[in-house]
Amino acid sequence: MSDRTEQVRSNPIGEGLHAVRSTFKSLCDAIDTPCGPAALDRLAGKGHRLSTSLLSKTSQGTIQSNLLRLISAVASDDFDFDRVKPLLKEAVSEDVDELAVWNQAESVTAEITPPPRAPASSLQQTPWLHTTNSFVNSSEHRKYVDGILKQELGAVSVGVPGFQDAYFHRVAGLQAASLDFFDLSQQGNDPLFQDGWKGWPHAANEADVLRWLRGIVQKLSEFANARRPNSTHSRRLLVEPNQPIQGSTAERKLDVGVVHHVEGRSESHAHWRDVLVPGELKSNPSADTVSKAWLDLGRYAREVFVSQDNRRFVLGFTLCGSLMRVWAFDRLGAIASEPFDINHDGLQFVMTMLGFLWMDEKALGYDPTCRTADNERFIEVTRHGAAERIFLEEVILRPRCIVGRATTCWKARPEGHPETQLVVKESWQYPERDVEGELLKEATDKGVVNVARYYHHETVQFDGADDDIRGNVRQGLDITTGHQPVPRRTARRELRASASNTGQKQTSSQRASVLSPNKRPRSTSPIKSASSSRPSPNRVRRRVILRDYGRHIYEASSPAVLLASLAYGVEGHRSLLDMGLLHRDISINNLLINEHSGSAFLIDLDLAVRLHRQTASGAQGKTGTRAFMAIGALLNEPHSFMHDLESFFWVLFWICVHYGPNGKDIGTTAYENWNYEEDDKLAASKKGVIDDEADFLDKAQQCFTAHYQPLIPLVNRLRRAVFPNGRRRRQPDLDLYSSMVRILRSVEDNPDVLE
Known part of the structure; x- marks a missing residue:
């Protein structure tokens, strides 16, 4: 005898169904007539102990919790009562089979019960990171950006041993040429280097240092050009601090x-796209x-x-x-020598x-897999075993951050097929995460609707290996052996000691210390990792x-197209959920429209995850666009649909x-601070928007652009x-999908509401 049969026999419903049958008979003329919510409320068996102990076979929790969700669903306008006919037939039968009643109850509730949410455990959910890429419609005023950028960069690793070798070793002939220039600088009656660099302003005010720097780099540039007269690199020092x-x-x-x-371009017309190496x-x-200096330089790097x-x-x-x-x-993040x-x-x-003057573009950080032919940029991929060129036509999306996935998208086309439009997307992912390309391929193969269709995916290769940060970009540097800044008094003592040696001609051992920085004595304290057992993060x-x-x-x-597009998006999200995927990053950048095809x-x-995942990926953090994050997500609830x-x-x-017509951005608004507020404050701000209907309507009248003023009644319905009764929902409800789609599509039958 099964455990469930024994549980039912030991806890009979008995007369508990008499009231249900009586109510059912008073409401229905025949056994096949759908029943109303009142009968189901009795059926929930609030006082029956077995409903609170009998575990569901199809979802987490007990059957009672599922029955309570069923009652909530029955109260909605679009509930299909055909779902519960088999259960009602068992319940009102004169010859009740109680095991059949419980089995039917579970079967019915399983249809309306959403997939199980992950328990509220830190093991289930990767922590959110706040980065500058989460800004939308922002003025990017420095007083806002700096604090977030500092969080984004996190713990900077400075004094990393081997830094110079890692980033400069690819520059052919650099050491020999540097020695030659430095030797020349110390010769003659008026040497360039003696007691330090000639002309160095000891007060080190900005204008004087820039003047000196321009002069010394000009001499270096002339030396470099003479050494390599056929060099294709044409570079100069930009000195225009005001x-x-x-860009x-x-x-x-x-x-x-x-x-x-660039020949003919004055310094006053400099653009960020021309900057190779920023300095502070x-x-x-x-x-x-x-x-101070580090954050300023980080702002330039961004x-x-x-x-x-x-x-x-x-x-x-x-x-x-x-x-x-x-x-x-x-x-x-950032590391330093x-x-x-x-x-x-x-x-x-x-x-x-x-x-810096001699480095090729690869050593400066440019992507060698993006090449140019006949003034057209392209990448090469291997698809179905054959090489294929994909031409990049224009940038669709470029992130405004340093740290993170840094998702970049281009409009593209395959070689020989100009009529075929593609989108190429690149991002730097934690290797622990599911591979997005595999998820998209699975979604396409399973016929998921209203989700971009798969064409190809790959891990980008660089020098014969996966292009990652730790191995490729940082050349295997061990940043855990980096150091924190020394206390100010120690730094002053070191500088005084350094000054006492200034002017002495360098010995061969001093030269060796320059060429092999690993051998130099350290005067700073090592960085202690937060967890010695936790591997340092990586991105691929x-x-x-x-x-x-x-x-x-x-x-x-x-506005009508906007609403229809949102409805498509909601349907696409449900289609993904039915496949077993939760999207987790709904934003204005992740919903696209193609009005030509009406899609x-x-x-x-x-950031999508499989619903059966029971532990977090192990990734160090995840990001989202804060302006669109749900209140509960901001309050660190486990993420659900x-x-x-x-x-x-x-x-x-x-x-x-x-926004106004055709996506015209009106500029910053009173909601700009949503980009910068702490999680709890942002959650409170959002609650203040939706909790009172009269206040919401007033806010909408004041803040909606003229183009979208006609949508105020519909947005309020949504x-x-x-947010029923101005409160966020505490329980999952799959019927919210159909309710939202119905509201968003309501203007299709009544377009006059938008006039």
Whole structure:
């Protein structure tokens, strides 16, 4: 005898169904007539102990919890009563088979009970990271950006042993040429290097340092050109600290930098796309800290990443007084060399600046897999065993961040098929995550609707290996052996000791210390990892190619098209859920429309997870677009499909506030602070928007653009569905899908409401 049969026999329903049959008979004329919610309320058996102990075979929890969800579903307008006929037949039968009643109850509730949510455990959910890429419709004012950028960069590793060798070893002939230049600099009656560099301004104010730096780099450039007269690299030092660089959202100025030299272009027309190596100057060595020089340089590196869609990493330098560091920014964060005094380690300074002038694009961080032929950019992939060229036509999406997935998308076409539109997507993923290309292929093969269709995917190869940060970009450097900055008093003592040696001609051993920085003594304290057993994070570059091309949903030609596109998106999300995938990143960038074909679809399964996953991936963190995150997600609830459905509401609300006809951005609004607020404050702000209907209508009247004012009644109806009685839903409800789609499509039968 099965355990379930024994449980039912030991806990008979008995007379518990008499009231159900009586109510049923009073309401129904025949056994096949659908029953009303009142009868089902009795059927829930609130007082029957077995419903609270009999475990469901088809979902987590007990049958009682599923019955209570069934009651909630019955109360909705579109409930199909045919679902419960078999259960009602068993319940009202004069010859009741109680085991059959419980089995039918489980069968019925399984149809309306959503897939099980992961338990609220830190093992189930990867923590969210707040990065500058989560900004939408932002002015990017420095007072907002700096704090988030500091969080984004996290714990910076400085004084990483072997840094110079790792990033400069590819520059052929660099060491020999640097030695030659430095030897020449120490010769003659008026040497360039004696007692430090000639002309170095000891007060180290910015204008004087820039003037000196321009002169010394000019001499280096002339030397480099004579040494390599046929070099294709044409570079110069940009020295315009008071002139904004073109290409920024907010006004950004650059102290100094190595840039492409474009004939006929003045320094006043410099653009971030021309910047090869940004630099930051400070007059005082004590400014060699996170909150000062390092963060400023990080701000510049972010602008370089944004403006150059084929950049894998960005090198830079800081010069605080005469104390110099070389930096590398990549999708994991920032690392830096040991500091050195340019007036003491003159050879190191020569190698650094000459290296910047001589490096090829690959060594500077540009992507060699993106090539050019006849002024057209392309990549090559191996598909179905054959090489195939994919031409990149234009950038669709470029992230505004340093750290993270850094998803970049291009409109593309396969060679020989100009009529075929594709989308090429690249992102830097934690290797622990599911491969997005595999998920998309599975979704396409299973016929998931309203989700971008699969064409190809691969892990990008670089020098014969997977292109990752730890192995390829950072050349295997062990950042755990890096160091934290020394206390200020120790730094001053070191500089005094350094100054006492300034002016002494370097010995061969001093030269060796420059060429092999691993051998140099350290005066800083080692970085202690948060967990010695936890491996340092890594990211790998993955490429996905999609068959569907579209514009962002906020570019819809009319409010009606916007609503229809959102409905398609909700249906696509449900289709993914039925396949066993939860999207988890609904935003204005992940909903696309193709008005020519009359379609709309979801993209970006980077953060999607399989519903049966019982543990977190092991990835160090995940990001989302905060303006669209559900209130519960901000409060660290385990992510469910209900959070994604709420995100659809916030997408519509945000578009109505920020966009006019054809996706015209009206600029910053009162909601800009949603990009920067802490999670709990942002959750409270969102509650304040939706909790009271009269207040919501007032806010909509004040904030919705004229283009979307006609949508206010409909958006309010959607608010009621997503937030019944002005409160966020605590229980999952699959029927919310159909309710939202019905509201979004209601204008199709009554377009006059949009007039």
